[in-house]
Amino acid sequence: MKVTKICCIGAGYVGGPTMSVIAQKCPDIKVTVVDINQTRIDAWNDPDLSNLPVYEPGLDKVVAEARGRNLFFSTDVIKAIEESEMIFISVNTPTKTYGEGKGMAADLKWVELCARQIATASKEDKIVVEKSTLPVRTAQAVKDILVNTGNGLKFQILSNPEFLAEGTAIEDLESPDRVLIGGDDTPEGKIAIQALVDIYARWVPKDRILTTNVWSSELSKLTANAFLAQRVSSINALSELCEVTGADVSEVAKAIGTDSRIGSKFLKASVGFGGSCFQKDILNMVYICRSYQLNEVADYWEQVIKMNDHQKARFAKKIIKSLYNTVSGKKITFLGWAFKKDTNDTRESAAIYVADHLLSEQAKICVYDPKVNQEKVYADLEYLNTRSSDENRRHVKVMNDPYEACKDSHAIAILTEWDEFKTYDWEKIYQNMLKPATLFDGRNILSKEEMTKIGFRFYAIGKP
Numbered sequence: 001m002k003v004t005k006i007c008c009i010g011a012g013y014v015g016g017p018t019m020s021v022i023a024q025k026c027p028d029i030k031v032t033v034v035d036i037n038q039t040r041i042d043a044w045n046d047p048d049l050s051n052l053p054v055y056e057p058g059l060d061k062v063v064a065e066a067r068g069r070n071l072f073f074s075t076d077v078i079k080a081i082e083e084s085e086m087i088f089i090s091v092n093t094p095t096k097t098y099g100e101g102k103g104m105a106a107d108l109k110w111v112e113l114c115a116r117q118i119a120t121a122s123k124e125d126k127i128v129v130e131k132s133t134l135p136v137r138t139a140q141a142v143k144d145i146l147v148n149t150g151n152g153l154k155f156q157i158l159s160n161p162e163f164l165a166e167g168t169a170i171e172d173l174e175s176p177d178r179v180l181i182g183g184d185d186t187p188e189g190k191i192a193i194q195a196l197v198d199i200y201a202r203w204v205p206k207d208r209i210l211t212t213n214v215w216s217s218e219l220s221k222l223t224a225n226a227f228l229a230q231r232v233s234s235i236n237a238l239s240e241l242c243e244v245t246g247a248d249v250s251e252v253a254k255a256i257g258t259d260s261r262i263g264s265k266f267l268k269a270s271v272g273f274g275g276s277c278f279q280k281d282i283l284n285m286v287y288i289c290r291s292y293q294l295n296e297v298a299d300y301w302e303q304v305i306k307m308n309d310h311q312k313a314r315f316a317k318k319i320i321k322s323l324y325n326t327v328s329g330k331k332i333t334f335l336g337w338a339f340k341k342d343t344n345d346t347r348e349s350a351a352i353y354v355a356d357h358l359l360s361e362q363a364k365i366c367v368y369d370p371k372v373n374q375e376k377v378y379a380d381l382e383y384l385n386t387r388s389s390d391e392n393r394r395h396v397k398v399m400n401d402p403y404e405a406c407k408d409s410h411a412i413a414i415l416t417e418w419d420e421f422k423t424y425d426w427e428k429i430y431q432n433m434l435k436p437a438t439l440f441d442g443r444n445i446l447s448k449e450e451m452t453k454i455g456f457r458f459y460a461i462g463k464p
């Protein structure tokens, strides 16, 4: 079966870049990305590519090549479903904030809505592809809705989780370690799997396209994120031990990472992992384990999250302790607000939690991030609901110039590892700060030797 028209519901951090790359690689396939958020769609259609709603290195070039040719962004969900043979669901699946499973389970209301929209709008058989990260066995629910509310049509459900990391999305999509496709082991299921394999095979080597049953595919996505996050929590746990023993966490990471069985990636100690997925997916896995009464398994994975919360709190406490046990009224500058470099995404960023902790101690915070705007910073703090919006706005300032942001501050904290921070004139920054001037490097990107030579009091994660 050759697919010529596909659509994707959800034009976010996954739907946008993923479909842009598919459209770029398959000029003969019409790709329509739809979303209910008009502002987001307008931004995807903005002639000025610096206004795309997602910042990803290289994304502008891909969009420039395919948009208007075979890549379209629209809010007409029904029309896109109607005319496509294959429909990707790439909507948000955040942690539930209400009811049963609050704070743990994935909220599937947007996925369910998609399934209902597909059922209503379809006039022919369709292949439905789960691109969103979903709890294992969600495909069953999607199928149930489609079969029971559809017009007697046949739907094949595939699971095709996305493994891209933000900041490197285009690289990851162009050259993935693997593409995973789960489907039914029936003749119709095999045809659907093959149709999707054929799309990826245009640019991904065949041996990197793995096919499995639907449940293995759904569970592998949660597992991959759990393993990655576990490595970060493991090295962060060791960073605290390094600080009290005189060991250096970067040296330890290198020493263990050169063992090919351990590997060198994802061993960077930090102020804590953030992002929209690690925490949400592990919590979801913990919830699933508990629902099967696998309490020991649930506890084991939950510890990854507890360690991460501890690491963020530990960093905030270190700042307070070093500033003579009080930050009340003191200006502390945050360099970086995004959850990692090369993205404008701030979801679950460690910076939000460190700021919240310091604000509760009456600090004044000044933020500079190359890609995050003022309203996003305020929205992130408001979402926590710790204090009024007015109070957040009074005590937090967001600046567009890093040197201005650092001026007259008692301390600087690096929360994101943006490359530009490494090339700043640190001598100049030091001169304009209150003394003693303290620098808290939450990403281990600066040299202690150089910074202390300038005059800074310097603290890094997991360093003696």
Ligand SMILES: NC(=O)C1=CN([C@@H]2O[C@H](COP(=O)(O)OP(=O)(O)OC[C@H]3O[C@@H](n4cnc5c(N)ncnc54)[C@H](O)[C@@H]3O)[C@@H](O)[C@H]2O)C=CC1
Pocket: 009, 010, 011, 012, 013, 014, 015, 034, 035, 036, 037, 040, 077, 090, 091, 092, 093, 110, 113, 114, 131, 132, 133, 134, 162, 163, 164, 165, 166, 276, 277
């Ligand atoms: N952000 C990431 O790096 C990765 C995310 N994922 C998963 O991909 C999924 C999507 O994540 P993001 O793209 O980050 O989320 P996002 O929040 O950036 O985008 C989701 C979009 O779906 C739209 N939407 C929701 N319901 C809709 C409906 N019924 N019809 C039309 N549009 C609708 C929203 O308006 C939003 O723009 C999640 O399940 C996530 O876990 C997977 C791999 C990587």
Ligand SMILES: O=C(O)[C@H]1O[C@H](OP(=O)(O)OP(=O)(O)OC[C@H]2O[C@@H](n3ccc(=O)[nH]c3=O)[C@H](O)[C@@H]2O)[C@H](O)[C@@H](O)[C@@H]1O
Pocket: 133, 162, 163, 164, 165, 166, 167, 225, 228, 232, 265, 266, 267, 268, 269, 270, 271, 272, 273, 274, 275, 276, 277, 278, 339, 340
């Ligand atoms: O499902 C998802 O959403 C995605 O989640 C992660 O991608 P992402 O969250 O975009 O970014 P990562 O590079 O994994 O970083 C996550 C967090 O861990 C932190 N981290 C990462 C690596 C490390 O060594 N140390 C460390 O503190 C980062 O700074 C960041 O805050 C996974 O890497 C992707 O494979 C997956 O598709």
